Amino acid sequence: MYPIVVDSSPIVKSAGREHLPGIAEIYGHYVETSIATFELEVPDEAEWARRFAAITDSGLPFLVAELDDKVAGYAYCSPWKTRPAYRQTVEDSVYVAPWAVGHGLGGLLLDTVVERCDALGIREIIAVIADTQGASPALHHRRGFVDAGRLRNVGFKHGRRLDTVLMQRSLGQSNSAGSVPSQA
Template sequence: MADLPAIAGIYEGYVRTSTATFELESPDLAEWTRRFTAITDAGLPFLVAEVDGRVAGYAYCSPWKTRPAYRRTAENSIYLAPWSTGRGVGGVLLDALLSRCHENGIREVIAVVADPERNPASPALHRRRGFDDVGVLRNVGYKHDRWLDTLLLQKSLI
């Protein structure tokens, strides 16, 4: 929880300047605390990577859907500090996240990549870790005066 201010700062940059998230307002520290608690209380991982003592990025899984039949499926999220991209941090986070998911009984992990044409690093990272493309949802988000697609990728952990 001590890293939540740094996490909030990283995410705020994505909210304000990118289409990597469909959020339009940056969550405050109280909301980040609520999210962290909900994720960890659900038995799902929330991980932080540090480089040279600074938060370089974070990754977590959240429930894919709330209905009980989906309880072994999770959605992953990874965000990196701008200075840490291209240094392998995303891969380390995703590997650790998948390992923790497997240990916690998660069977399927879904990645929802917003605006994949302008965010090609995320699909590439997931594909290198064995995720398969399973669909595209067209024009499902509107941000920065554009309609945006999401790419769905899936990895089985069994």
């Protein structure tokens, strides 16, 4: 099972392929036990490698947080939509291992993702949060995200219909096109 005692300070850094097994384990937990994701089947290693390559090849941030040399959480941004006019808008994802909840990792990861997106010229970050339960809405509010809408009954998981809440944070200081990663 998971360790409960943490002996070190968290380290947040760019993810590498070597982190994918730990990332997959964390995400698999949420797929199987929660409504934090609307995914119904746990992605295999090949799918995680594909997702990782798509995000990093596009120049967007994909981060891990480590505690005691273990992957304790991860965060990344992916293109919000594929049409070119959306090129300065991304969607964030933040997940923390169940054993690492309460150590401030979600905030560290989200802060770092926001900083990296800002440096890339990203203008808008969208958070799509399943239902309104849990820590995610509060985490995003504390990091400057505002409510942008609710989509009712758009998901069905674990025998129930679910809403998603949209939250948004604006970055940068101008509305110019700027230099942003390609969204291939």
